[in-house]
Amino acid sequence: DDWELKICCMGAGYVGGPTMAVIAKRCPKIRVCVVDISQKQIDAWKTDDLPIYEPGLLEVVQECRGRNLFFSTDIATEIEAADIIFISVNTPTKTQGIGAGRAANIKNCELCARTIADVATTGKIVVEKSTVPVRTAQAIARVLQSNEKGLKFQVLSNPEFLAEGTAIADLMNPDRVLIGGQQSEEGLAAAAKLVSVYAHWVPREQIITTNLWSSELSKLVANAFLAQRVSSINSISALCEATGADVLEISRAVGMDDRIGKRFLQPSIGFGGSCFQKDILNLVYLCETYGLNECAAYWNQVILMNDFQKKRFSEKIVASMFNTVTGKKIAMLGYAFKKDTGDVRETPSMFVLRDLVHEQANVHVYDPQVKREDMWIEMDYTCGMNKDNTPRLEESVVTAPDAYAACEKAHALLILTEWDEFKTYDYKKIYDSMMKPAFVFDGRNLLDHDALRAIGFEVHALGKPDPLKFSDL
Numbered sequence: 344d345d346w347e348l349k350i351c352c353m354g355a356g357y358v359g360g361p362t363m364a365v366i367a368k369r370c371p372k373i374r375v376c377v378v379d380i381s382q383k384q385i386d387a388w389k390t391d392d393l394p395i396y397e398p399g400l401l402e403v404v405q406e407c408r409g410r411n412l413f414f415s416t417d418i419a420t421e422i423e424a425a426d427i428i429f430i431s432v433n434t435p436t437k438t439q440g441i442g443a444g445r446a447a448n449i450k451n452c453e454l455c456a457r458t459i460a461d462v463a464t465t466g467k468i469v470v471e472k473s474t475v476p477v478r479t480a481q482a483i484a485r486v487l488q489s490n491e492k493g494l495k496f497q498v499l500s501n502p503e504f505l506a507e508g509t510a511i512a513d514l515m516n517p518d519r520v521l522i523g524g525q526q527s528e529e530g531l532a533a534a535a536k537l538v539s540v541y542a543h544w545v546p547r548e549q550i551i552t553t554n555l556w557s558s559e560l561s562k563l564v565a566n567a568f569l570a571q572r573v574s575s576i577n578s579i580s581a582l583c584e585a586t587g588a589d590v591l592e593i594s595r596a597v598g599m600d601d602r603i604g605k606r607f608l609q610p611s612i613g614f615g616g617s618c619f620q621k622d623i624l625n626l627v628y629l630c631e632t633y634g635l636n637e638c639a640a641y642w643n644q645v646i647l648m649n650d651f652q653k654k655r656f657s658e659k660i661v662a663s664m665f666n667t668v669t670g671k672k673i674a675m676l677g678y679a680f681k682k683d684t685g686d687v688r689e690t691p692s693m694f695v696l697r698d699l700v701h702e703q704a705n706v707h708v709y710d711p712q713v714k715r716e717d718m719w720i721e722m723d724y725t726c727g728m729n730k731d732n733t734p735r736l737e738e739s740v741v742t743a744p745d746a747y748a749a750c751e752k753a754h755a756l757l758i759l760t761e762w763d764e765f766k767t768y769d770y771k772k773i774y775d776s777m778m779k780p781a782f783v784f785d786g787r788n789l790l791d792h793d794a795l796r797a798i799g800f801e802v803h804a805l806g807k808p809d810p811l812k813f814s815d816l
């Protein structure tokens with residue numbers, strides 16, 4: 344075989360799968376194999392029913408699979424064959440023990456390093472792709488170096504900045520690629536090798552190299568800054584509702600200052616997803632570990648504001664609907680944490696669902712990509728709610744085949760994810776099928792509220808002046 348290079352990626356999830364698919368597409372002479380301990384996950388990657396939904400992903404996988412992109416559970420063989428090994432496994436928040444609820448658990452990363460040290464017979468470049476606490480590379484390097492075969496490994500940090508829902512576009516055209524390495528001759532050579540992989544399609548000036556610790560920490564900082572913008576604008580949405588100001592007008596006015604920038608200033612029911620909360624908690628925990636309590640409290644406030652925004656939304660629903668939703672049918676449109684993904688990890692919709700179930704509403708959920716079984720797994724994992732400790736949980740939540748079915752005879756319609764298709768519905772037809780007064784709670788400011796009010800809906804939007812409450816001068 345005359346491959347230019349052989350890459351193995353441990354972890355075939357939201358990051359490992361799309362990242363390796365794009366490397367394979369852009370580097371036809373590099374052999375790329377994605378391995379995982381989950382047989383189910385690997386089997387799914389070999390079909391056209393991929394384990395994750397991501398626009399454009401299937402086309403890339405179909406183009407490369409069997410050519411230079413492979414999926415396997417034979418981890419030892421693939422490690423042995425590879426020159427570069429990416430570690431792209433999950434690093435969730437610890438649920439118990441020291442740092443529970445804040446520290447990231449890097450046990451999967453350590454296990455990967457142990458597997459590599461065990462089975463490798465030649466030295467490798469090992470790349471941390473997972474998001475990890477700063478100085479994890481030191482732990483990985485020590486585990487690798489304690490092999491008894493005298494093998495030399497190089498550890499690089501190469502955090503991933505893709506966003507779910509736009510992963511393929513982000514990978515094809517990244518703002519930057521970040522590679523951290525040891526500042527020694529061997530470390531710089533290893534970093535140069537990884538640079539040469541990305542240089543197949545990323546302009547050289549967008550590939551930046553740093554020391555290991557800057558690279559690891561940059562990923563946490565990037566996510567903390569992004570989440571901070573969401574919490575900042577969400578805090579202002581609450582103030583808008585109290586004063587009659589319009590948060591969208593504010594986003595526009597503030598965002599046109601190019602020191603601030605336009606993006607990530609949309610109010611919402613709060614950020615979700617597997618990364619923001621986990622990575623900020625990780626940053627908070629790191630600050631505390633180094634005795635920087637003020638820094639920890641500063642970043643923790645981003646999470647507290649997000650919790651407030653989710654709770655505020657549920658409370659607004661109940662308060663507006665005459666202080667009771669008991670026994671009422673409520674249609675929930677959107678469950679994924681954002682559009683164009685089926686991912687429900689930490690989705691804000693789950694917290695609204697939890698609150699409505701506690702209020703004994705009957706919730707009918709429609710989402711174009713979310714699988715019902717995933718709702719229960721995440722609900723149990725994040726909210727500790729399952730059918731054993733919450734009677735009628737599964738009966739009071741119906742997953743509807745479409746939005747019209749979800750809304751029929753409902754008292755309220757909630758927009759919780761900004762799916763494009765929600766903008767295209769016949770809302771007159773939906774209004775006619777609903778109970779009156781027919782409430783809309785638009786948690787994404789997605790719909791045309793004037794048009795809905797003209798139909799007869801009572802519309803509650805985030806950070807938008809309520810015409811029943813405020814008038815112009």
Ligand code: NAI
Nearest residue numbers: 354355356357358379380381431432433434451473474503
């Ligand atoms: P995921 O949960 O979708 O995938 C992780 C995969 O690793 C799973 O399929 C699991 O079976 C596998 N795995 C666990 N231990 C293993 C082992 N010892 N050997 C082989 N495979 C193993 O996780 P996801 O979302 O892909 O995240 C991975 C990392 O990337 C995390 O550290 C995350 O913080 C980071 N990240 C995630 C982003 C996202 O949008 N999801 C974006 C940027 C970074």
